Amino acid sequence: MRFLPHTDTDRTAMLETMGLSHIDALFADIPDEFHLERGQLDIAEALSEAGIVRKFTKASEKNRNATNTRYFLGGGTYNHFVPAVVDYVISRGEFLTAYTPYQPEISQGTLQALFEFQTMIARLTGMDVSNASMYEAATATAEAALMARRVTRKSRVLMAGSVNPRYRAVTANYLSRLDGTYEEVDMGCFGTDLDRVIAAIDAQTACVIVQYPDFYGSVYDLAPLRAACDAAKCLMVIAFSDISAFALIEPPGAMGADIAVGSGQSLGIPMGYGGPHLGLFTCKQKYVRQMPGRVCGMTHDVNGKRGFVLTLSTREQHIRREKATSNICSNQGLMCTAAATYMTLMGDAGLATVADHSAAALQSLVSLLPAHVTAASGAHYNETVLSFSDDAARQRFLAAAQRNDIFAGIPLERIEQAADRRHLLVATTEMVEKADISNYLTALEAAR
Numbered sequence: 001m002r003f004l005p006h007t008d009t010d011r012t013a014m015l016e017t018m019g020l021s022h023i024d025a026l027f028a029d030i031p032d033e034f035h036l037e038r039g040q041l042d043i044a045e046a047l048s049e050a051g052i053v054r055k056f057t058k059a060s061e062k063n064r065n066a067t068n069t070r071y072f073l074g075g076g077t078y079n080h081f082v083p084a085v086v087d088y089v090i091s092r093g094e095f096l097t098a099y100t101p102y103q104p105e106i107s108q109g110t111l112q113a114l115f116e117f118q119t120m121i122a123r124l125t126g127m128d129v130s131n132a133s134m135y136e137a138a139t140a141t142a143e144a145a146l147m148a149r150r151v152t153r154k155s156r157v158l159m160a161g162s163v164n165p166r167y168r169a170v171t172a173n174y175l176s177r178l179d180g181t182y183e184e185v186d187m188g189c190f191g192t193d194l195d196r197v198i199a200a201i202d203a204q205t206a207c208v209i210v211q212y213p214d215f216y217g218s219v220y221d222l223a224p225l226r227a228a229c230d231a232a233k234c235l236m237v238i239a240f241s242d243i244s245a246f247a248l249i250e251p252p253g254a255m256g257a258d259i260a261v262g263s264g265q266s267l268g269i270p271m272g273y274g275g276p277h278l279g280l281f282t283c284k285q286k287y288v289r290q291m292p293g294r295v296c297g298m299t300h301d302v303n304g305k306r307g308f309v310l311t312l313s314t315r316e317q318h319i320r321r322e323k324a325t326s327n328i329c330s331n332q333g334l335m336c337t338a339a340a341t342y343m344t345l346m347g348d349a350g351l352a353t354v355a356d357h358s359a360a361a362l363q364s365l366v367s368l369l370p371a372h373v374t375a376a377s378g379a380h381y382n383e384t385v386l387s388f389s390d391d392a393a394r395q396r397f398l399a400a401a402q403r404n405d406i407f408a409g410i411p412l413e414r415i416e417q418a419a420d421r422r423h424l425l426v427a428t429t430e431m432v433e434k435a436d437i438s439n440y441l442t443a444l445e446a447a448r
Helices: 008-018 023-027 049-060 084-091 108-125 137-152 165-175 194-200 223-232 243-247 285-290 317-323 333-367 391-403 434-446
Strands: 156-160 181-185 205-211 235-240 259-263 279-283 295-300 306-312 383-387 423-427
Touching: 008 023, 084 333, 108 243, 108 279, 108 295, 108 306, 108 333, 137 156, 137 165, 137 205, 137 235, 137 259, 137 279, 137 285, 156 165, 156 194, 165 181, 181 194, 194 205, 194 223, 205 223, 223 235, 235 243, 243 333, 279 285, 333 383, 333 423, 333 434, 391 423, 391 434
Parallel strands: 156 181, 156 205, 205 235, 235 259
Antiparallel strands: 259 279, 295 306, 383 423
């Protein structure tokens, strides 16, 4: 409500109904010494509605955000462009207020949107089947670990140290209340030594969870890990933060993933201060009955007309009780619709263009770095780590960037506490233009 609608006449009528002569009588139970006399509080005079709008609009212009700065932040949430039609579609009442589609006869629109979403996510990740959906990437990663335990009937979970620290923390928290073991494997500087993970696999390992591209943006061959998982009869789980990568590089399915999980935020969903976002969960067909969440399917009625139904609800406590595969009790259906709308609009070519521009922007930035700043070695998609000589040099740059309205990157220790205090995690998307990169490099030179 944008204003108080009660007039003096309204207030007088309410007091008369209560048998009171003055509003102060409503507070008679509060001792007098706690009452404030009128004028004791230094409160400005009331403004008109138009005046309030002007005041707060002016104040909001002081906020710096991705729309009025140069933006190089990533770490799991990315500044991709969201076409206006996405917001239009999900703002329609049919989708905005839709609940779990238990009754297909009245939920065909929602079910079809979810079915199309599943189909496109399965294609983009190269996996057999997708659910519809999870809360966000961290809980999806934890659910993948639980699913791998059910499938293999083993209890040991290995987590690569290059997986997003937030995904690792949530998974560790999930598994800490259960029997079995959870271990994180240090992969060396910026997480590129896959041999350490392979060496840690044993006969009790249920799954190995790696991120691709990893938290530091690195892209590397997972074939040796796939072979090691086959030898130990454990599952390979691939996590990801920016699914737009798979319009450019090999998707998890092509890398041999048994389960692939991650974030769908890059698919037409704004950053939104960290949420609501979208958790993606895909797997091979043979594991579908152990997959958490729900799966929508297409069928035909007795008259041969196409229809959509909720095919699998394996997580439902009220259906399966103690046999439920998950405690996830809802999904991000509205975010699924946003993602489906975005992917439909962009198509294969549009998604490839987004990925090409995102990767090219990072390559351009890295290729022009001054000598006193180095980027992590190896192949990267749209994210990497920049290293300075020391924290003082980094702080000088961050101060210069702030003065020039540049969100220059995430100090690595803010997300990964053990990180050296001279690193910046930097990401680019199709929203980063040549002028933005030029401004970034100018700030780097000014902070030598």
